[in-house]
Amino acid sequence: MLTLKEVDYRKNRKTLLSNVSGTIEQGDCITLFGPNGAGKSTLIKIMAGLSRPTSGQRILEAKAKNPIGYVPQQIAIMEGLIVRDQLTYYQKLTKQKSSEFVDEMIQYLGLQNILGKRVERLSGGMKRKVNLAVGLIHQPEILLLDEAFVGVDLAAKYDMLAWLKRLNSQGMTIVFITHDWDVVHHLDPILWILDEGRLLAKTDLLSLSRQSLTNGSRSLQKMLDVNLQR
Numbered sequence: 001m002l003t004l005k006e007v008d009y010r011k012n013r014k015t016l017l018s019n020v021s022g023t024i025e026q027g028d029c030i031t032l033f034g035p036n037g038a039g040k041s042t043l044i045k046i047m048a049g050l051s052r053p054t055s056g057q058r059i060l061e062a063k064a065k066n067p068i069g070y071v072p073q074q075i076a077i078m079e080g081l082i083v084r085d086q087l088t089y090y091q092k093l094t095k096q097k098s099s100e101f102v103d104e105m106i107q108y109l110g111l112q113n114i115l116g117k118r119v120e121r122l123s124g125g126m127k128r129k130v131n132l133a134v135g136l137i138h139q140p141e142i143l144l145l146d147e148a149f150v151g152v153d154l155a156a157k158y159d160m161l162a163w164l165k166r167l168n169s170q171g172m173t174i175v176f177i178t179h180d181w182d183v184v185h186h187l188d189p190i191l192w193i194l195d196e197g198r199l200l201a202k203t204d205l206l207s208l209s210r211q212s213l214t215n216g217s218r219s220l221q222k223m224l225d226v227n228l229q230r
């Protein structure tokens with residue numbers, strides 16, 4: 001449903017992505033995994049259609065008018081509104097007619113008790129939950145999450161993961177970026193290993209522990225060594 005063909009991305013004469021190709025099918029769960037500066041956020045923005053490749057192609061085949069949900073690293077919710085109004089605003093904006101879906105999301109994410117709170121008064125973790133809710137309120141075909149779990153406590157994280165797992169099992173395609181190995185284990189995704197702007201491997205947790213990525217940078221090696229020893 002989303003294909004990348006030999007994608008390059010350059011900015012200020014610096015190559016941020018080099019020759020990235022891959023196909024994402026409906027219902028896939030994929031993580032972009034790699035060290036700081038590997039190009040993960042750059043790639044997910046290209047997937048979202050927010051940045052255009054310098055060369056190469058991004059081909060999206062989707063049924064819905066608004067098939068992408070993108071949850072950015074920076075929290076993008078509007079201050080001054082209570083959570084309920086925030087959700088209603090985005091529900092209307094995205095023409096989400098299914099109140100059932102929104103209600104279920106509120107239950108899963110445990111937002112019931114904060115619906116009347118102004119968003120700027122929420123804790124960081126609660127803001128992350130609302131950020132996630134806003135990004136997927138229209139039930140996108142592909143959900144793209146850039147570090148959606150930063151600063152959330154364990155209970156909040158597991159609420160979010162349970163909801164994502166449910167959506168994925170119902171056919172929603174999910175691509176996410178995280179440095180949290182616990183999240184990777186929980187969602188058991190296909191791993192796209194990115195390093196210095198290159199896509200080194202597409203693998204899964206089981207195969208990753210058996211294969212060695214000797215062509216990776218020192219940062220990547222260290223990251224994999226530490227995580228795989230856990």
Ligand SMILES: Nc1ncnc2c1ncn2[C@@H]1O[C@H](COP(=O)(O)OP(=O)(O)OP(=O)(O)O)[C@@H](O)[C@H]1O
Binds near residue numbers: 014
């Ligand atoms: N607008 C920009 N102009 C120039 N260089 C940029 C720009 N945005 C990002 N970069 C550089 O591109 C590289 C990839 O950045 P990107 O944010 O995609 O990496 P990342 O893998 O998401 O990193 P992190 O894990 O730290 O979030 C980095 O070296 C970064 O400094």
